[in-house]
Amino acid sequence: MTTSPDHVTNREDLAAFVRSLQRSHAEHGSSWENADLSSFLEALAAWIDDADGWYSNTDQELPPGGDWTFFARALQAATMYE
Numbered sequence: 001m002t003t004s005p006d007h008v009t010n011r012e013d014l015a016a017f018v019r020s021l022q023r024s025h026a027e028h029g030s031s032w033e034n035a036d037l038s039s040f041l042e043a044l045a046a047w048i049d050d051a052d053g054w055y056s057n058t059d060q061e062l063p064p065g066g067d068w069t070f071f072a073r074a075l076q077a078a079t080m081y082e
Contacts, residue, residue, distance in 0.1 A: 003017070003020050004017075
């Protein structure tokens, strides 16, 4: 089970990581800073906007080859996929 984003290296790891987030929310969602979907998505957008700052503050480089389209399609598909 993947519990850290630093261990996500492929699609299967990403799916496992998202499932671990879902389990965390089911068990401890009330303690999340952004526990409801609206605030979670707003925080996600804000973090994406400031990702270069986060990477800089942690002495890392923003990965240049992210597949932004894949991530966007995954988010959109989750609005209707069963």
